[in-house]
Amino acid sequence: MESKPIVDVHNLTAGYRRRPAIWNLDFQIQEGKFTGILGPNGSGKSTLLKCLLGQITPYTGYAHLWGQNVDKVRHRIAYVPQKESVDWNFPATVMDVVLMGRYRPGRFWQRLGKKDKEAALYWLEQTGMNHLANRQIGQLSGGQRQRVFLARALAREPSLLFLDEPFAGVDAGSAERILHMLKLLIEQGKSIVMVHHDLVSAGKILDNAILLNTRLVASGPVSEVFNHENLSATYGSDLSILSDVIDLVTRNPGRFKDPRNQKS
Amino acid sequence: MDLSNAVWVFIGCSLSGLLTALTGIPMYLRRQSLAGDALAHALLPGVCLGIWLSGYRDHWLVYLAGTGTGLLSIALINAIQKRSKIPEDGATGISLVLFFGLGLALLSSMQRAGFGNSGVQHLIMGKAAAMLPSEVYVLGGLFILALILAWLLFRPLWLFCFDPEFAQSSGMPMRQTEWFLNLWVALVVTASIRSIGMVLTAALLITPAAIGHFLSFKPKYMIGISMLSAGFSGALAAWWSAYQPGISTGAAMVVLLSLFAFFVLLAWPNLGYLSRYWISQLEKKRWIQENILKELWKARGLSDQELAFRCGISDAKSLRIKRSMVQQGLIDKEKGSWTLSRLGQEKASSVVRRHRLWESYLHERLNLPADHLHDNAEIVEHLLTDELESRLEAILSKPEQDPHQSQIPYKKS
Amino acid sequence: MISAAVLITSLLIAINASIGGTFLVLRRMGMLTDAIAHAILPGLVIGYLLAESRSSPLITLFAAATGLLVTLLIYWLNKYLNVWVEASTGMVYTSFFALGILGVTLFGENADLDTDCILYGELLWIPFRRPLSGTFLDFAPWAVWQQLVLLGLWAILLLPSWPIWKSISFDIDFARTQGLNVERKNLQLLALVSLSTVWSFEAVGAILVMGFMLLPAATAWLWVKRLEHMLALSIALAALSAIGGYALAWWINLDPSTTMVLVSGTFFLLSLLWQRKSTLRVG
Numbered sequence: 001m002e003s004k005p006i007v008d009v010h011n012l013t014a015g016y017r018r019r020p021a022i023w024n025l026d027f028q029i030q031e032g033k034f035t036g037i038l039g040p041n042g043s044g045k046s047t048l049l050k051c052l053l054g055q056i057t058p059y060t061g062y063a064h065l066w067g068q069n070v071d072k073v074r075h076r077i078a079y080v081p082q083k084e085s086v087d088w089n090f091p092a093t094v095m096d097v098v099l100m101g102r103y104r105p106g107r108f109w110q111r112l113g114k115k116d117k118e119a120a121l122y123w124l125e126q127t128g129m130n131h132l133a134n135r136q137i138g139q140l141s142g143g144q145r146q147r148v149f150l151a152r153a154l155a156r157e158p159s160l161l162f163l164d165e166p167f168a169g170v171d172a173g174s175a176e177r178i179l180h181m182l183k184l185l186i187e188q189g190k191s192i193v194m195v196h197h198d199l200v201s202a203g204k205i206l207d208n209a210i211l212l213n214t215r216l217v218a219s220g221p222v223s224e225v226f227n228h229e230n231l232s233a234t235y236g237s238d239l240s241i242l243s244d245v246i247d248l249v250t251r252n253p254g255r256f257k258d259p260r261n262q263k264s
Numbered sequence: 265m266d267l268s269n270a271v272w273v274f275i276g277c278s279l280s281g282l283l284t285a286l287t288g289i290p291m292y293l294r295r296q297s298l299a300g301d302a303l304a305h306a307l308l309p310g311v312c313l314g315i316w317l318s319g320y321r322d323h324w325l326v327y328l329a330g331t332g333t334g335l336l337s338i339a340l341i342n343a344i345q346k347r348s349k350i351p352e353d354g355a356t357g358i359s360l361v362l363f364f365g366l367g368l369a370l371l372s373s374m375q376r377a378g379f380g381n382s383g384v385q386h387l388i389m390g391k392a393a394a395m396l397p398s399e400v401y402v403l404g405g406l407f408i409l410a411l412i413l414a415w416l417l418f419r420p421l422w423l424f425c426f427d428p429e430f431a432q433s434s435g436m437p438m439r440q441t442e443w444f445l446n447l448w449v450a451l452v453v454t455a456s457i458r459s460i461g462m463v464l465t466a467a468l469l470i471t472p473a474a475i476g477h478f479l480s481f482k483p484k485y486m487i488g489i490s491m492l493s494a495g496f497s498g499a500l501a502a503w504w505s506a507y508q509p510g511i512s513t514g515a516a517m518v519v520l521l522s523l524f525a526f527f528v529l530l531a532w533p534n535l536g537y538l539s540r541y542w543i544s545q546l547e548k549k550r551w552i553q554e555n556i557l558k559e560l561w562k563a564r565g566l567s568d569q570e571l572a573f574r575c576g577i578s579d580a581k582s583l584r585i586k587r588s589m590v591q592q593g594l595i596d597k598e599k600g601s602w603t604l605s606r607l608g609q610e611k612a613s614s615v616v617r618r619h620r621l622w623e624s625y626l627h628e629r630l631n632l633p634a635d636h637l638h639d640n641a642e643i644v645e646h647l648l649t650d651e652l653e654s655r656l657e658a659i660l661s662k663p664e665q666d667p668h669q670s671q672i673p674y675k676k677s
Numbered sequence: 678m679i680s681a682a683v684l685i686t687s688l689l690i691a692i693n694a695s696i697g698g699t700f701l702v703l704r705r706m707g708m709l710t711d712a713i714a715h716a717i718l719p720g721l722v723i724g725y726l727l728a729e730s731r732s733s734p735l736i737t738l739f740a741a742a743t744g745l746l747v748t749l750l751i752y753w754l755n756k757y758l759n760v761w762v763e764a765s766t767g768m769v770y771t772s773f774f775a776l777g778i779l780g781v782t783l784f785g786e787n788a789d790l791d792t793d794c795i796l797y798g799e800l801l802w803i804p805f806r807r808p809l810s811g812t813f814l815d816f817a818p819w820a821v822w823q824q825l826v827l828l829g830l831w832a833i834l835l836l837p838s839w840p841i842w843k844s845i846s847f848d849i850d851f852a853r854t855q856g857l858n859v860e861r862k863n864l865q866l867l868a869l870v871s872l873s874t875v876w877s878f879e880a881v882g883a884i885l886v887m888g889f890m891l892l893p894a895a896t897a898w899l900w901v902k903r904l905e906h907m908l909a910l911s912i913a914l915a916a917l918s919a920i921g922g923y924a925l926a927w928w929i930n931l932d933p934s935t936t937m938v939l940v941s942g943t944f945f946l947l948s949l950l951w952q953r954k955s956t957l958r959v960g
Binding site: 292295296297300301304305343344345347348349350351352353354355356357358360361362364365366367368373376385388389390436463466467469470471473474477478494506508510511512514516517518519521522528529537 | 705706707715757759761764766767770774775779783876885887891894899930932936938959
């Protein structure tokens with residue numbers, strides 16, 4: 001069965017503080033697939049994810065979801081950040097955090113109703129966290145924290161789920177549970193995009209992979225993409241000229257912009 | 265010695281500027297600038313206590329008690345962070361306001377007990393007009409001691425600020441060094457509150473270091489710049505207060521120093537915000553010039569409108585840029601159409617060569633499809649250096665054509 | 678002499694400050710309150726000089742705008758010139774404060790401001806600053822009206838979109854991916870904090886404002902596990918220390934603003950000593 005592209009990335013260059021971390025990426029992600037973004041540290045995986053989520057503006061090119069800017073389709077996506085990105089001393093219970101996933105912008109009176117609580121409870125059950133619903137989040141283990149984040153994202157009932165290294169620092173039991181949930185989602189026809197760095201497990205759990213090392217090395221079904229040539233190109237090949245040019249771009253005082261924008 | 269009061273003030277203010285700037289650097293580098301602020305505010309209860317007990321404001325008890333409460337405030341910040349979930353900034357704020365509140369309570373009890381003002385108010389806001397010679401001697405002594413210590417301990421201290429864990433692993437006593445630095449800061453701040461004032465001491469601990477860091481990454485230059493800017497603003501403030509005796513020297517010093525800091529941040533050549541904006545405008549102009557050269561290389565004899573359209577710029581802008589290019593001898597106008605001069609020809613072919621070489625590299629080495637190369641090369645063509653160009657030539661072994669089957673124009677050797 | 682007007686004013690000030698403080702403490706912007714409280718001084722001086730009266734809205738406008746300006750300047754220095762955030766905080770607010778002090782010492786007589794007012798505030802003078810007699814407002818001092826307006830603003834801001842505030846305070850990046858307008862909410866929060874600081878300045882002084890904001894919120898954080906409870910407890914503690922502080926001030930004859938901070942601080946230190954596992958930081 002041929003599926004439609006859900007993510008369309010075209011000629012995407014982006015980075016922080018004027019330093020491009022990803023360079024002219026071009027790929028598509030199919031609907032209903034479990035896709036992994038793979039690459040060594042510093043290969044621009046997180047930058048790519050931030051672009052897809054619309055958290056940083058690209059220097060050139062675009063990343064579209066369902067053929068539109070991400071701002072138009074935010075109600076259809078959800079995001080599981082790395083668990084280190086927040087302060088777990090925050091005064092909130094597990095239930096509070098999962099309920100956060102239910103907020104939608106736009107209405108004036110934005111309090112949550114009974115329906116939202118039921119949805120949150122449902123996802124807590126699914127992630128096996130319902131017995132901890134009233135616990136303060138700081139008292140959770142690493143795996144439990146990741147499961148709370150997953151429940152918060154799923155409470156948004158997304159068609160497309162983004163995850164940033166969900167298995168890092170997670171115990172085996174939690175990892176299995178999370179993986180099980182992700183597979184269920186795929187069976188329900190949802191799509192998943194996950195930043196991942198463990199190649200061994202990647203081959204087993206993913207449908208598609210995007211191999212990244214500043215530039216795109218390969219993208220496509222895991223069986224085709226995972227070959228010796230691509231992997232060695234991803235994990236260490238000589239990119240000295242590219243990195244020198246990135247240095248030049250970073251240091252150049254000119255404004256680094258899409259030339260087409262300049263011409264308009 | 266018989267020096268007039270104004271000279272004492274002048275020396276005192278300059279010295280306290282130099283001294284606090286030097287002292288602030290380790291605080292700044294360890295990113296604890298705001299703890300310095302808390303420490304300075306926390307001197308109030310100690311100083312009040314000292315004055316109350318001794319009856320003099322330059323008594324050794326004042327220095328002792330001031331330093332003591334200053335150190336206690338740092339200990340409180342550490343304790344709050346260690347024993348609760350309150351993060352650093354909250355802990356700093358809490359410690360600052362608690363000690364200062366305690367000080368204010370002491371101060372008003374003193375006033376009610378008929379102690380008069382004893383100039384404590386001036387210690388808070390800083391007013392050097394009535395500086396005592398003994399206070400200047402203390403400042404001078406501390407300054408000389410600071411120079412000696414900085415000279416002797418420069419390397420280990422710098423290492424400690426940069427990477428405390430490494431310093432510890434190479435045998436440096438962490439906690440002792442930390443408390444030694446805190447003690448030193450407390451001493452210096454106590455000694456200089458007469459001229460700067462508690463509430464503003466933070467500025468002299470932080471701003472000079474920030475100026476130094478902004479202007480140089482070399483430790484010695486950074487220290488020198490910080491001390492000079494603080495010393496000068498102290499001297500200038502003293503001079504100002506000699507003409508306008510009502511003003512607070514501390515405030516004057518900080519205003520002068522901050523003016524200098526904002527001037528540096530905005531307009532320092534090459535580094536300031538405005539200078540960088542100016543440079544980026546120049547760079548933009550260079551890119552447009554190179555684009556004009558490239559378009560003329562591809563199609564000779566373009567008219568004004570055609571050229572402006574192809575380079576995507578307005579007519580007025582292109583007019584200005586073309587005028588400057590004629591002056592540089594890059595292009596000429598013949599019968600309403602533009603052509604390249606010999607020099608222009610050379611430069612244009614270099615831009616085109618870099619563009620096409622980069623396209624070949626992207627295509628061959630990064631496996632980008634042929635329809636994705638152009639936009640990237642439009643940027644990189646302006647940036648490549650001669651060295652990178654020859655490396656590209658070498659890796660690609662001087663290809664004849666780029667991925668779009670256009671000829672790559674090499675220099676005739 | 679116990680004055681009901683002073684007590685009510687300080688209660689309202691403490692409550693309003695603790696609401697803003699709750700969010701600032703959680704978002705690690707504690708020292709920002711310090712910065713705003715110091716930095717509004719030049720705004721106040723200019724306002725006084727222009728308006729030549731203490732109760733002009735011009736003063737509030739200038740001072741609150743200065744508070745916001747300072748926040749933006751700190752952010753700007755950090756983002757575009759890579760000045761470390763603690764250094765840019767320290768630099769910016771001290772420069773504004775110094776400018777203000779210079780203004781006070783040069784034009785203080787015209788502006789009816791002095792250094793005592795900056796340090797202690799003038800809580801005891803509050804009852805005498807009333808709207809013009811004869812209007813229906815004159816049964817309460819200006820400060821009470823100001824604080825009531827502020828309380829209303831907090832309610833309008835927080836109640837309808839409480840879940841959003843929770844989400845933003847916990848995880849700002851996730852809130853962004855939800856499509857919430859994070860920047861607008863941040864600006865609203867800072868504007869109210871700035872206004873709250875300006876309107877408490879006259880009563881409690883530049884430095885003690887920070888105690889009113891941070892201390893009840895930080896104390897509450899040690900005891901609760903939900904944001905709702907933290908806000909409620911922090912308001913309760915603020916009210917309690919206002920009342921307790923006023924009683925103490927009356928008893929030992931000190932400035933009430935100072936004693937309120939000291940009572941509040943005692944609550945904090947006691948909570949800190951009451952070591953429980955849940956008060957400790959987790960990684």
